[in-house]
Amino acid sequence: MKALLFLCLITLTASALMTDPSMITDSWMSPWQQWARANLGTLTAPMNGDSDLDGVSDVLEYALGTAPLASTPQAFTVTQNAATAPLGFTFMRNLTATDATLSIEGSSDLLTWLPVAQAIGTGAWSVLPGGSIHQAVDGTVSFTDNVMPGAGSRRFLRLKIVVP
Numbered sequence: 001m002k003a004l005l006f007l008c009l010i011t012l013t014a015s016a017l018m019t020d021p022s023m024i025t026d027s028w029m030s031p032w033q034q035w036a037r038a039n040l041g042t043l044t045a046p047m048n049g050d051s052d053l054d055g056v057s058d059v060l061e062y063a064l065g066t067a068p069l070a071s072t073p074q075a076f077t078v079t080q081n082a083a084t085a086p087l088g089f090t091f092m093r094n095l096t097a098t099d100a101t102l103s104i105e106g107s108s109d110l111l112t113w114l115p116v117a118q119a120i121g122t123g124a125w126s127v128l129p130g131g132s133i134h135q136a137v138d139g140t141v142s143f144t145d146n147v148m149p150g151a152g153s154r155r156f157l158r159l160k161i162v163v164p
């Protein structure tokens with residue numbers, strides 16, 4: 001009799017899970033899915049979507065901690081103290097995006113990109129010999145390249161986000 005009672009409980013629990021999405025606990029979802037459910041109302045939001053049509057993809061909004069349903073006109077602040085000073089930029093890192101890998105890459109021609117700094121999950125930034133980076137406690141990241149712009153040369157930086 002006790003075994004039969006146990007099986008009935010399992011059946012009821014499974015039935016409740018299939019019909020009530022609120023029964024899905026956060027521990028079953030990836031950090032991206034938790035964020036998407038809380039901010040976009042769905043677990044299946046496409047990462048490359050742009051729910052607020054501000055030009056910042058939803059996965060980038062996730063990694064930067066910006067609101068995906070309210071326009072974020074400028075997610076980055078470019079820093080360059082003088083025309084001959086190294087290029088840099090500042091942005092906010094979402095410290096709860098534990099499944100995101102952030103990579104800063106540099107290029108001189110927009111064709112070949114080389115990594116200059118990377119942070120995986122909540123880990124610290126690893127910086128290749130290509131710049132300096134500082135992350136404040138609130139997640140504000142300030143990166144400064146070490147490539148000095150010269151006459152006729154160009155330098156581009158980008159932030160690449162990878163979420164599994």
Ligand SMILES: [Ca+2]
Pocket residue numbers: 050051052053054055056057058061068
């Ligand atoms: Ca957006």
